[in-house]
Amino acid sequence: MKKLALLSGVILFFCLLLGLGSSALNETxxxxxxxxxxxxxxxxxxxxxxxxxxxxxxxxxxxxxxxxxxxxxxxxxxxxxxxxxxxxxxxxxxxxxxxxxxxxxxxxxxxxxxxxxxxxxxxxxxxxxxxxxxxxxGTLGIVYNDQYVDGAKLQSFTDLWRVDYRHSMMLVDSARDVIGLSLISDGHSLNTTDNSLLKQAKEKLDKLAPNVKAIVADEMKMYMIQNEAAIGVTWSGEAAEMLKNNEHLHYVIPKEGSNLxxxxxxxxxxxxxxxxxxxxxxxxxxxxxxxxxxxxxxxxxxxxxxxxxxxxxxxxxxxxxxTADQMKHLEVFEDLGQDAVQTYNDLFLEFKMYRN
CATH class of the missing domain: 3.40.190.10 (Periplasmic binding protein-like II)
Incomplete structure (x- = not known):
């Protein structure tokens, strides 16, 4: 009886062992x-x-x-x-x-x-x-449609203020980027926390308002591909998809510099x-x-x-x-702190309200 009990115990042990092994093998x-x-x-x-x-x-x-x-x-x-x-x-x-x-x-x-x-x-x-x-x-740059825009006349952020671009452009919905392009167009750092320079940048954006058709996010890709606007300010990867789907679109890194x-x-x-x-x-x-x-x-x-x-x-x-030369004119965003970021956001909101 003891031998039988011992044999039964050994068999039970190996069955449990095999079961555990099978479970381990089946683990996700x-x-x-x-x-x-x-x-x-x-x-x-x-x-x-x-x-x-x-x-x-x-x-x-x-x-x-x-x-x-x-x-x-x-x-x-x-x-x-x-x-x-x-x-x-x-x-x-x-x-x-x-x-x-x-x-x-x-x-x-x-x-x-x-x-x-x-x-x-x-x-x-x-x-x-x-x-x-x-x-x-990537970069922040300008997409233009050659059916409506002469690319030779649109090589910088400053060019966006041309009066013949009235109601023809879309801007990406980003406070740091849009306030930043205004700062860059006047030769200032896009990381400035100088309130007087930020106020000037916002006032200059107000003068851009007549040219702005819409301030949008991801939907800009669809609008530009479908020829709904002549100009778009957006990021390079977004632009890549636009250019892939519309042969009339081109991308420019502004000559005075931009955000890297x-x-x-x-x-x-x-x-x-x-x-x-x-x-x-x-x-x-x-x-x-x-x-x-x-x-x-x-x-x-x-x-x-x-x-x-x-x-x-x-x-x-x-x-x-x-290019290596363009890299010299690109600037990376820095963490400006909560107060400065809030200033950028407030000024951008004022600009959006002003253009409406």
Whole structure:
């Protein structure tokens, strides 16, 4: 009886062991902890790359989106602690760093840093890239329709005030960008906090109001593609989609300068799967993947080898990369503090009310 009981116990033990093994084999990546919680802008990645990353690495990507730097910041500030990787813009990296919301980057875990464009690295918001790694960059510029506009006469922000452009242009709905273009047109920094200069910039915008048909967001792409306006002030990636769908549209980086924006990978302080974050960054910055992502979105990749991949095929997205000379006249947004940002927002709201 003892032998029978012992044999039964051994059989039961192995059955349990096999059951546990079978359960482990059937675990999903999420159950096993192989998860990347990615918090990104909407439609800001080629979805096929997420599938390829999951297939190659075994990680499961939980993808959530935000519609502004400020909404992303607020969510992290209020204690949302499950994100492993997010992609804020330049000035927001600075703010998050100062507020202790991001952790230092372990550069030894990144295998692409020597492939990065030095002109996009080490910028003022994170001078040593200790907390952020560029993901995409671009410019604020002017789109014009050659059916209605002579491109030779529209090469700077100053040209927007021409009287023959009455009721013909659209502006992107962004306080820093629109106040900024007015500041730049008078030779001032788009990061100024001088209230007198900001007031002058707003007053100059009031003189632009007769030329402004609408102040819009994403819908500008549709309007410009459908020839609803002759001119649009918008970001390079948005412009890329417009130009792809209307042969009469062209993009200009204003000659007096403009905003250079950079969106960056950062790892939140409370990230629980940092290994997944590093794996994802390495995957996305692999030259062929970075190039594919750039073609999909129309924005500029900071990976030099990826750009070389695009040059081999002469992809139209190359037209949106600023030249070395243009880079000298571009300026990155800085974190101006809550009071100054509120001033920009108030002045922009006044301008929008004035034109109505």
């Amino acid at each position: 990546p999420k159950e096993s902890g192989k998860v990347l919680n990615l918090y990104n802008w909407g439609d800001y990645i080629d979805p096929s790359l997420i599938s390829e990353f999951e297939s190659e690495t075994g990680y499961h990507v939980v993808y959530e989106t935000f519609d502004s730097n400020e909404s992303m910041y607020t969510k992290l500030k209020q204690g949302s602690n499950h994100y492993d990787l997010t992609i804020p813009s330049d000035y927001m990296v600075e703010k998050m760093k100062n507020d202790g919301l991001v952790q230092p980057i372990d550069k030894s875990k990144l295998n692409f840093l020597n492939e990065m464009d030095s002109s996009i690295m080490g910028l003022s918001y994170d001078s040593q890239n200790n907390y952020s790694i560029p993901y995409f960059y 924006w950079v969106d960056n990978f950062v790892i939140p302080k409370s990230a629980q799967h940092s290994d997944a974050a590093y794996a994802f960054m390495n995957f996305m910055m692999r030259p062929e993947n970075a190039a594919k992502n750039s073609v999909y979105l129309g924005y500029s990749t900071p990976n030099v080898l990826a750009k070389q991949e695009l040059e081999k095929t002469q992809d139209p997205v190359l037209a949106f990369y600023p």
